[in-house]
Amino acid sequence: MQIYHHFLCPFSKQIAILMSELDIAHIKIEHQFWKPNPEFDSLSMWGERPVMIVEDTVIVGTYPCFEYILAETDNKYLLSSDxxxxxxxxxxxxxxxxxxxxxxxxxxxxxxxxxxxxxxxxxxxxxxxxxxxxxxxxxxxxxxxxxxxxxxxxxxxxxxxxxxxxxxxxxxxxxxxxxxxxxxxxxxxxxxxxxPIFRSNLEGKITGIDPSKNYLKLDF
The missing domain is CATH 1.20.1050.10 (Glutathione S-transferase Yfyf (Class Pi); Chain A, domain 2)
Structure with missing residues (x-):
């Protein structure tokens, strides 16, 4: 399973964190969403994020990704059976x-x-x-x-x-x-x-744009 991801994209961030919390193996493909990317555009017609690839199937959008994960996992931690x-x-x-x-x-x-x-x-x-x-x-x-x-x-x-x-x-x-x-x-x-999983998804830095002083602090 692959996901086009950037740490400053709240959509791919939340799906990647959910998969990690549920122990679903996945590979992140860095996607700098502010730059033209023909490969990404060929997968997401309207540029919608995130894009997840499961074998030969492309899943586009936060809710389709979430619903796929919900259907595929028996682990209801962070979700609910109610x-x-x-x-x-x-x-x-x-x-x-x-x-x-x-x-x-x-x-x-x-x-x-x-x-x-x-x-x-x-x-x-x-x-x-x-x-x-x-x-x-x-x-x-x-x-x-x-x-x-x-x-x-x-x-x-x-x-x-x-x-x-x-x-x-x-x-x-x-x-x-x-x-x-x-x-x-x-x-x-x-x-x-x-x-730990959420904290690891905070890692990253944009050249020329430093994070705020509290961004990485656990107690601020």
């Missing part, structure tokens, strides 16, 4: 992969990464202000849920938490989270960040 709980996990994953990404992650990644290497344009401060405003609203919602039950979809760690943490890790690389404003989320993120 339909209602699994539905909540899917709902939280959708929250981050759709709404959080569109309102926060996509803006920050485009302004602070894609523009630097592709368009060479200046950062649009109005877009960054909007992203930070949206981030604050999402973080407050996360804080309330975590304060109530400890995690995002249930009272224990699940795939939903890995999805959310994958998005936060990407934007934290660029230093766009004021963690002091969200102590509950910070505590939750530190727990996930301390997991």
């Amino acid at each position: 339909l209602i709980t699994l539905t909540r996990i899917r709902q939280v994953a959708n929250w981050f992969n759709k709404h959080f990404y569109e309102q926060v992650s996509a803006h920050i990644i485009h302004e602070k990464l894609v523009k630097i290497f592709s368009t060479r344009e200046y950062i649009d401060t109005s877009i960054m202000r909007l992203a930070h405003k949206n981030l604050h609203e999402h973080m407050l919602k996360m804080s309330a849920i975590i304060d109530m039950q400890g995690y995002l979809a249930q009272d224990d760690l699940s795939y939903a938490d890995l999805v959310a943490a994958s998005h936060l890790a990407v934007i934290d690389y660029f230093g766009d989270i004021n963690w002091s404003l969200y102590p509950k989320v910070k505590e939750w993120y530190c727990l996930i960040k301390s997991r």
Whole structure:
């Protein structure tokens, strides 16, 4: 099994982490998603990420990859055999992969990464202000849920938490989270960040863009 992956892509990050947590063997193929890549484009018609290859089958998109893993593994750790709980996990994953990404992650990644290497344009401060405003609203919602039950979809760690943490890790690389404003989320993120598999997926550096001072710290 292969997955086109980059440590600053929240979609491939979450699927790679899930497979590692479930002991599913896989090989990462580095995909610098801001660069033209005819090989990748031939697999993903709309440039959607991630792309996973299982034998001769190409699986495109976060949810098809997730559903394939769910169907293929008997290990329900981080998932659930209970339909209602699994539905909540899917709902939280959708929250981050759709709404959080569109309102926060996509803006920050485009302004602070894609523009630097592709368009060479200046950062649009109005877009960054909007992203930070949206981030604050999402973080407050996360804080309330975590304060109530400890995690995002249930009272224990699940795939939903890995999805959310994958998005936060990407934007934290660029230093766009004021963690002091969200102590509950910070505590939750530190727990996930301390997991060896998650921590190993933080490794990486973009030439010319240093990670924030807290990016790799387990206690900050």
